[in-house]
Amino acid sequence: MFTILIVDDEAEIRDGLASLNWPTIGYEIAGVGAHGLEALALMEERPVDVILTDIRMPFMDGIQLLGAIKEKYPFVKVIILSGYDDFEYAKQALKLGASDYLLKPTIIEDLFAIFKELHRKMINEKQIEYRQATLERKERLLSRMLRVNFLKELLAGMMSQDDIEQSAAEAEFILSQESDYQVSILSLDRLRNGVSGVGKKEFRLIVFSLDNMLSELWEAKDLGYHYVDPETARCYFIGRDIDSRDEMLKLKKQLGACMGLWQSTFTIGIGVSVTNIEQVHVSYRSAELALASSGEGNRLCIGEYVDVDNRTGISEPVMEDSPSPKGAHYIIEEAKKYVRQNYSKNVTLKKVAEHVHVTPNYLSALFKETGENYIQFLTVLRIEQAKTLLKDPGNKIYEVVEMVGYSDPAYFSATFKKFVGKTPLEYRLSMEQ
Structure with missing residues (x-):
């Protein structure tokens, strides 16, 4: 069976068209969209053979959608739905490569007649078109992947001049x-x-x-x-x-x-x-x-x-x-605020850097400018929170370990003693005296 994508900004029309008995004439519904951009996004997710689209829609209308399809998916057929007042647009669509058009309100017999004839034509064309479209799609995806990877490495500043020249040629940059x-x-x-x-x-x-x-x-x-x-x-x-x-x-x-x-x-x-x-x-x-x-x-x-x-x-x-x-000071303050809110979790330098929209290396350098590195800041914060929690006898020591973001009680105890001079138990007992 061939697949149809129905595009119309009126939900009643597109749902009504989608509910027709398409399998009887060799088609199945691939999806429905409210405008051209949504249709293009759907086409990225699954193959589509035919688009049945309205002309007047928000964000991207039927004529713009037709142009985008002919550029990216030249073998996809397009049938235009047109109101009487939009007949000039329908003629324009035919010049741009639309397979046919229908006037609203649509008569089901006329609609199916057009799609039956289109089905016959596509049977003859399908095999050649599919092979060529598959090859072209693979080439586009490969070219795009090379381009994106090159841009990422270029922004990261991790490429030598020779690497830049070679990768730029491969990425068509x-x-x-x-x-x-x-x-x-x-x-x-x-x-x-x-x-x-x-x-x-x-x-x-x-x-x-x-x-x-x-x-x-x-x-x-x-x-x-x-x-x-x-x-x-x-x-x-x-x-x-x-x-x-x-x-x-x-x-x-x-x-x-x-x-x-x-x-x-x-x-x-x-x-x-x-x-x-x-x-x-x-x-x-x-x-x-x-x-x-x-x-x-x-x-x-x-x-x-x-x-x-x-x-x-x-x-x-x-x-x-x-x-x-606010500059770099603002970044550090936002980073510290995020850590204070999430110290009980696995809050890595990478996660914090992503939150404040900088690279981990850059954030690490900014922390060092404050006189302490990231690990020192996180550890001191966790130990201070642990000291507060240990003052409450209702909190078991093993519970405190988890509450401040540690998974290994022995490691927590050693770290706590390094910073406080006492083990967690010794510290609790000293608070009770």
């Missing part, structure tokens, strides 16, 4: 020794504290639609390169020879047109401009710091130079509409 590069990071304010509370289906749609739109609004305009983190929906940009502030303001406005889809405002951190590709990680750290210091969000934050090698001379980012940027 155009290098230029005479270009300026500038990193920007875009974050949905709704997701600043993580993705808990957002359903998996909704989150996948957010990630997919962001990535899809940014391909058109950023890379297609030759502004540079981008990728969207599938775990956080955070967007990373490498701009080349552009005024990133102006371009990000434009991008923020364009994405804002889909506020109903994101259900969130955006905050953007912009790093310093660097003059060679090897220094892109400096711009990235600058953007990272600016974003982490953005306060209430929904702002454009301009970072300043960060010495990522020596960790000295860290500058404060400049934020629009913000008279008092």
Whole structure:
């Protein structure tokens, strides 16, 4: 059987169409969507042979969807549903490659007649199309994977010049020794504290639609390169020879047109401009710091130079509409606040760094600047909490061990004695005297 995806912003229409007896003419329903972006996201998850779509829809209409399908899935057939007033759009759709169109209200016999004829044609085409589409899809996925991996390593600053040149060629990343590069990071304010509370289906749609739109609004305009983190929906940009502030303001406005889809405002951190590709990680750290210091969000934050090698001379980012940027001090305070709230769990440096949106190495360096490393801060906090809990005779010692985040009582006892000078039992007895 061939699969159909039905797309219409009116739930009554799309559910009604989906309820028809499609198997009798050789089709099954692959899914339903309320607009073009949702349809494209669904097509990423499972193969679709035919799309039956309305023309007028929010976020991405039928004509835009048709254009995107012909570019990414050239062998997928599209049937257009059109109201009488939209007949000119239907003719435009046929010119763009739609297989056929139907006027609303739809007569079921006419609908099935069109799909029966389409079924006959697809039987003849299917085998050749499938082989070619599969090969092209594999090539796209491989190219995309190489591009994303290269961008991640480039931002991390862990590549030699030779590695950069080789990986850039494999990832089809155009290098230029005479270009300026500038990193920007875009974050949905709704997701600043993580993705808990957002359903998996909704989150996948957010990630997919962001990535899809940014391909058109950023890379297609030759502004540079981008990728969207599938775990956080955070967007990373490498701009080349552009005024990133102006371009990000434009991008923020364009994405804002889909506020109903994101259900969130955006905050953007912009790093310093660097003059060679090897220094892109400096711009990235600058953007990272600016974003982490953005306060209430929904702002454009301009970072300043960060010495990522020596960790000295860290500058404060400049934020629009913000008279008092907080910089590295803000990051440390947020990190310590998070640890105080989670010391009873397995709170690793990596988890804390993810919470404040910096790398573990950077956070470790910031802790050292306060006079103690991360492990010292966490251990002292846990021991002080243990001392308080031990004063209550209702708390068993083995319970206190777990309550302050330790799993090994012997290790806890040795650590406690090192810091307090007494074992947990000796300390409790001394409190009772």
